[in-house]
Amino acid sequence: xxxxxxxxxxxxxxxxxxxxxxxxxxxxxxxxxxxxxxxxxxxxxxxxxxxxxxxxxxxxxxxxxxxxxxxxxxxxxxxxxxxxxxxxxxxxxxxxxxxxxxxxxxxxxxxxxxxxxxxxxxxxxxxxxxxxxxxxxxxxxxxxxxxxxxxxxxxxxxxxxxxxxxxxxxxxxxxxxxxxxxxxxxxxxxxxxxxxxxxxxxxxxxxxxxxxxxxxxxxxxxxxxxxxxxxxxxxxxxxxxxxxxxxxxxxxxxxxxxxxxxxxxxxxxxxxxxxxxxxxxxxxxxxxxxxxxxxxxxxxxxxxxxxxxxxxxxxxxxxxxxxxxxxxxxxxxxxxxxxxxxxxxxxxxxxxxxxxxxxxxxxxxxxxxxxxxxxxxxxxxxxxxxxxxxxxxxxxxxxxxxxxxxxxxxxxx
Amino acid sequence: xxxxxxxxxxxxxxxxxxxxxxxxxxxxxxxxxxxxxxxxxxxxxxxxxxxxxxxxxxxxxxxxxxxxxxxxxxxxxxxxxxxxxxxxxxxxxxxxxxxxxxxxxxxxxxxxxxxxxxxxxxxxxxxxxxxxxxxxxxxxxxxxxxxxxxxxxxxxxxxxxxxxxxxxxxxxxxxxxxxxxxxxxxxxxxxxxxxxxxxxxxxxxxxxxxxxxxxxxxxxxxxxxxxxxxxxxxxxxxxxxxxxxxxxxxxxxxxxxxxxxxxxxxxxxxxxxxxxxxxxxxxxxxx
Numbered sequence: 001x002x003x004x005x006x007x008x009x010x011x012x013x014x015x016x017x018x019x020x021x022x023x024x025x026x027x028x029x030x031x032x033x034x035x036x037x038x039x040x041x042x043x044x045x046x047x048x049x050x051x052x053x054x055x056x057x058x059x060x061x062x063x064x065x066x067x068x069x070x071x072x073x074x075x076x077x078x079x080x081x082x083x084x085x086x087x088x089x090x091x092x093x094x095x096x097x098x099x100x101x102x103x104x105x106x107x108x109x110x111x112x113x114x115x116x117x118x119x120x121x122x123x124x125x126x127x128x129x130x131x132x133x134x135x136x137x138x139x140x141x142x143x144x145x146x147x148x149x150x151x152x153x154x155x156x157x158x159x160x161x162x163x164x165x166x167x168x169x170x171x172x173x174x175x176x177x178x179x180x181x182x183x184x185x186x187x188x189x190x191x192x193x194x195x196x197x198x199x200x201x202x203x204x205x206x207x208x209x210x211x212x213x214x215x216x217x218x219x220x221x222x223x224x225x226x227x228x229x230x231x232x233x234x235x236x237x238x239x240x241x242x243x244x245x246x247x248x249x250x251x252x253x254x255x256x257x258x259x260x261x262x263x264x265x266x267x268x269x270x271x272x273x274x275x276x277x278x279x280x281x282x283x284x285x286x287x288x289x290x291x292x293x294x295x296x297x298x299x300x301x302x303x304x305x306x307x308x309x310x311x312x313x314x315x316x317x318x319x320x321x322x323x324x325x326x327x328x329x330x331x332x333x334x335x336x337x338x339x340x341x342x343x344x345x346x347x348x349x350x351x352x353x354x355x356x357x358x359x360x361x362x363x364x365x366x367x368x369x370x371x372x373x374x375x376x377x378x379x380x381x382x383x384x385x386x387x388x389x390x391x392x393x394x395x396x397x398x399x400x401x402x403x404x405x406x407x408x409x410x411x412x413x
Numbered sequence: 414x415x416x417x418x419x420x421x422x423x424x425x426x427x428x429x430x431x432x433x434x435x436x437x438x439x440x441x442x443x444x445x446x447x448x449x450x451x452x453x454x455x456x457x458x459x460x461x462x463x464x465x466x467x468x469x470x471x472x473x474x475x476x477x478x479x480x481x482x483x484x485x486x487x488x489x490x491x492x493x494x495x496x497x498x499x500x501x502x503x504x505x506x507x508x509x510x511x512x513x514x515x516x517x518x519x520x521x522x523x524x525x526x527x528x529x530x531x532x533x534x535x536x537x538x539x540x541x542x543x544x545x546x547x548x549x550x551x552x553x554x555x556x557x558x559x560x561x562x563x564x565x566x567x568x569x570x571x572x573x574x575x576x577x578x579x580x581x582x583x584x585x586x587x588x589x590x591x592x593x594x595x596x597x598x599x600x601x602x603x604x605x606x607x608x609x610x611x612x613x614x615x616x617x618x619x620x621x622x623x624x625x626x627x628x629x630x631x632x633x634x635x636x637x638x639x640x641x642x643x644x645x646x647x648x649x650x651x652x653x654x655x656x657x658x659x660x661x662x663x664x665x666x667x668x669x670x671x672x673x674x675x676x677x678x679x680x681x682x683x684x685x686x687x688x689x690x691x692x693x694x695x696x697x698x699x700x
Binding site for chain 2: 014080084085087088091094096097099107110112113117120121125127128130
């Protein structure tokens, strides 16, 4: 059987500096300069950026394939080309079956229309026939859990209801090929789990799924095979576990969050935290369950600071505190700090389940609160092989992981 | 586990697909979307307005009154011997359909950028749905015209000055012709605005100038002979005359002008569709 998706040398070029709407003046200016053989204005169309470079792979019928890679690796561009939203610059792709793309849920929802009308409209936009939607209507409504509001305009829905309804429509698509872009990162945890389950069902029905995600936990849970993209080319293509491990090792992840513009802070302002960098101490790795972490906080005061105390608190999305790192409790910060500098806090392995964490930062001078920023930054803990089986419980169940042993004592009785 | 069996169905994605090939099969597959978009436009336009679809009547009625006062009474522009109200209502029936379709079609890319960036469906469905959903307003307006027509015909002395017969049945053909001009020019403008956002500001001007260059508020017969050629360049001019000819029995029809208009309209439509399809392929890269 021929592969259901076949890519041959797909490349996509964007012209930097021309992204964003051009004006007639720009165009005229550019052609004028070209006419005069002058290169002065090449600033405008100077740099070509290849989002995808000569990408070739095949996917067989019934496979669920994950596409991973850092921001800018070309994942979304690839999905856009396969969804026919934009065309490639070079190369050719063949889809041997009907494709539906879910780059977003609720595409084309109209706020003035009722839930019922939007189900039909959204379904039709995604390529379903009215007959098909009518047949599945009750199922869609039941899945969305918004039965009571189905005749209410969706603009009166809560955002949770909106997303649930939107996903319910999408989940009942039955194309041969489903192209999905991180739509699972919506709704509450319970609903996310339901969606993941539904995706698994889709695959068991023998449909082909191409799934782009940053979320290693759902990639590990869903996909048999993963394609790793980097700077528009394919870095790796193979069994999920192996490629994900490769990715976590190869990816440099450190994020500097600027804090100086934040207005939602409290404290007397005599010293301020101006940025925070969150990284894994294994240089260049993504933060995963076994990572040791390093927080670097840049601060600035009007004069040298005495008796400073830094606090970093880690929370989960329900605002449950997980860890508190207190410089007073541990020590390590000199009596007097220069007016400007960076303090660093490093930890032992964090032992957290995969998912997003938030941090609060506080800076005291003596007993006076100088600066306090809630939800100063966030970071994602990726799944890794915390236990050698590669299986870790999801965030919805527990927050922390602890290595442990099981045994069976034969003669205990 | 059931694996869907391999079909011959195949989608090929490659650069520089033909400009002219209109994928009619794909549009046909999305016919349900077409219907739902028409419905959405209608509901969205009139929901939560106190008068609802009656707004479709208010605008032409107010315009007719203004035209009657300003151009009829103050400026004394002739209406070819027809009751001014009937003359203007009749002209506005065709003109409003054209102006609305043109304006909405011209916004196809800018108003749907979000949608086009997230999901694929044959983009021509959108202008088609616009042309169709404007028919609703058109029909409401036509019903109003029919009322006025009956009143003037049977209850006033002007009743003898106009009339129609079986030729009114040709009106749908005329409307198709108007739609070709509106959609064709709308698609051209849509493609240009996708590239040059500046043109958004030019659109209202285009519509307004076009209104004055078309015999909407004056009959073609009142255009001085040495300017006739200029009016005749406008493919819409004979269509307005034809509107009044078909519905009121008055109008100057020059077969030459009419044939010219058919050619220009066909050209506009074909060029519009071609350029639209060219733009559609990579439009989203420049949003």
